Amino acid sequence: MWKKPTDSDSSSHETRPVEPAVESRAAPVTSTSPSPAAPARAASNSGTSVIGSSIILRGDISGEENLVVKGRIEGTLNLPSNDIQIDPEGRVKADLMAKKISVAGKVRGNLSGSERVIIQKSGEVEGNIVAPRVVLEDGCKFKGAVEMNADVGVTPKTAKPAVSKDQASSASKPAANAGLTRASGSA
Numbered sequence: 525m526w527k528k529p530t531d532s533d534s535s536s537h538e539t540r541p542v543e544p545a546v547e548s549r550a551a552p553v554t555s556t557s558p559s560p561a562a563p564a565r566a567a568s569n570s571g572t573s574v575i576g577s578s579i580i581l582r583g584d585i586s587g588e589e590n591l592v593v594k595g596r597i598e599g600t601l602n603l604p605s606n607d608i609q610i611d612p613e614g615r616v617k618a619d620l621m622a623k624k625i626s627v628a629g630k631v632r633g634n635l636s637g638s639e640r641v642i643i644q645k646s647g648e649v650e651g652n653i654v655a656p657r658v659v660l661e662d663g664c665k666f667k668g669a670v671e672m673n674a675d676v677g678v679t680p681k682t683a684k685p686a687v688s689k690d691q692a693s694s695a696s697k698p699a700a701n702a703g704l705t706r707a708s709g710s711a
Contacts, residue, residue, distance in 0.1 A: 571590070572590040572592060573587070573589050573590070573591050573592070574594060575593045576594055577594040577595050577613050579595035580598075581595070581597045581598070582597075583598075584599050584600045584602070585599065585601050585602070587606070588605065588606065589606060590606045590607040590609070591603055591606070591607070591608050592611060593608070593609065593610045593611060593614040593616060593629070594611045594613050594614050595613075595614065595615075596615045596616070597615075597616045598616075598617045599617075600620075601616070601618050601619070601620045601621065602621045603623075604621055604623065606623055607622055607624040607625070608620055608622040608624070608625045608626070609625075609628075610627045610628060610647070611628055611629055612628045612629050614628070614629030615630050616630070616631045617631075618631075618633045619633045619635075619636070620635045621636045622636075622637060622638070623637065623638050623639050624637055624639050624641075624642075625640075626641075626642045626644065627641075628645075628647050629646070629647065630647075631650070631651065632649075632650045633651045634652045634653075634654070634668075635649065635651060635653045635654070635655070636653075637653075637654070637655035637657075638655070638656075639656065640655055640657035641653050641655040641657075641658050641659070642658075642659040643660050643661060643664040643666055644661050645663040646663075647661070647664045647665070648665040649664075649666050650667045651668045652669045652670070652671070654671045654673065655672065655673075656673060658672055
């Protein structure tokens with residue numbers, strides 16, 4: 525049956541905060557041998573590297589992290605699974621290959637983005653762009669060619685043809701036979 529608690533009963537059931545078993549002020553333990561979990565953690569937690577404004581790099585750069593360029597780079601940048609951001613003070617003379625490329629500074633070289641390439645208002649690009657999506661913001665400077673292709677990074681052997689052989693042969697027939705009219709004139 526139910527019994528109303530008395531003051532003496534409640535004192536025996538006091539609630540106290542649970543204290544951690546390990547003191548938080550303990551010094552961190554360091555090891556010279558890498559732990560087996562470290563490579564998995566590093567691969568899944570891709571961070572961002574920054575090339576500072578006073579840094580000048582020459583050579584080929586590749587990696588598994590996003591990259592922000594505030595300084596100068598000459599060579600190639602190959603980050604196929606990551607993003608490259610060229611800040612307004614960034615200067616790059618290199619071919620860039622990445623998932624997403626955003627340019628607010630100056631780039632002389634070809635840009636290949638597997639998802640998209642964005643040239644921001646303050647950006648200047650002299651080179652060709654290949655990406656499925658390309659954004660040229662109003663006020664940017666661009667000199668080169670743009671190829672928007674959903675199959676970026678796919679070798680030509682696996683790319684699908686734009687027109688099948690049947691469609692090509694029917695397209696070569698006169699328009700009168702197909703019931704279509706042709707418009708003529710000069711552009």
